[in-house]
Amino acid sequence: MRKASRLFEIIQILRLARQPVTAAMIAERLEVTIRSIYRDIAALQAMRVPIEGGRGIGYILRPGFDLPPLMFSIEEMEAIVLSLALLERTGDDELKQAAKRVSSKIAGAVPPPLRQTFDTNALHAWGFAAPSAGAIDLALVRRAIRDEEKLDLSYRDEAGRITQRITRPIALIYYAESANIVAWCELRHAIRNFRSDRIEACRATGLHFKGEGDRLRQIWVDGWETPAAVG
Structure with a gap:
């Protein structure tokens, strides 16, 4: 699992937990080392995600914090990027313009670790693009x-x-x-x-x-x- 996906999953685990969750419990669930979880927790705290706790006692997410309305895993982000690119191949001009607006909104809403999917420009939909529909809107x-x-x-x-x-x-x-x-x-x-x-x-x-x-x-x-x- 890539780091961006782990950070997302850690926030999800803490957000849904009703009691402190130890690094060992998170590591077991995500199938990574405990040391990786400690580094990830530190990275999230550096990004001002209000995680409290420490080694041995577990971690909690401070009340009142929630994920932004648009929050996805790295794989979900890649699916969105490719889907938006595929819209460029349709003859629906309104949908193509909407796809560009969606891309900008998501890129501005997601946290930096996930924004790289949009910034790297590594996923493309290639091939013949349909012409505009002409007489029909x-x-x-x-x-x-x-x-x-x-x-x-x-x-x-x-x-x-x-x-x-x-x-x-x-x-x-x-x-x-x-x-x-x-x-x-x-x-x-x-x-x-x-x-x-x-x-x-x-x-x-x-x-x-x-x-x-x-x-x-x-x-x-x-x-x-x-x-x-x-x-």
């Missing part, structure tokens, strides 16, 4: 899914024919080449996938399907064993 689609609001789509099929669809969007799937809107199509009376690069226009209708989203998603999931129809 994926942020509008995500809001419609959350609010269970119907969308009016002008959709072009494989043959180039354009039809008007009133849809009940229930999910959004990001692929390398495009995004797919999963929705109940009122024209086809079935679940359909709509490729973002074939949508000529999209608008919110102001009409809602409140309370139906979960049921429609279950219908979609139940049909995963058969190929999903497009358009």
Whole structure:
């Protein structure tokens, strides 16, 4: 276990303990030497984490201290960094900007031992990045899914024919080449996938399907064993 992860785990152990915890108990739980725990405790105290106690009597975390709202282990931080990098490969401009803001907020909230995950710039998501969605605003689609609001789509099929669809969007799937809107199509009376690069226009209708989203998603999931129809 790396030092940054140990420091986090030590704080968690002390925060949840109802009585003093000895270095030996912490060392056994984290599978490291007692000497390492003594050094880690000293490092945390130097960072002004209010740990009290000493060798032989155990350690406690002073009442009133708590972890910041955003506190993660080093592995969790690496997962977040890579996930945010993967968002750069989508065609969702709003999500890409949100990812940058999230990265800045987390980097400013976590303590120095964990901040190195952001500072080292060692994790990357490589490969083809999807183009912007073009005629459709994926942020509008995500809001419609959350609010269970119907969308009016002008959709072009494989043959180039354009039809008007009133849809009940229930999910959004990001692929390398495009995004797919999963929705109940009122024209086809079935679940359909709509490729973002074939949508000529999209608008919110102001009409809602409140309370139906979960049921429609279950219908979609139940049909995963058969190929999903497009358009």
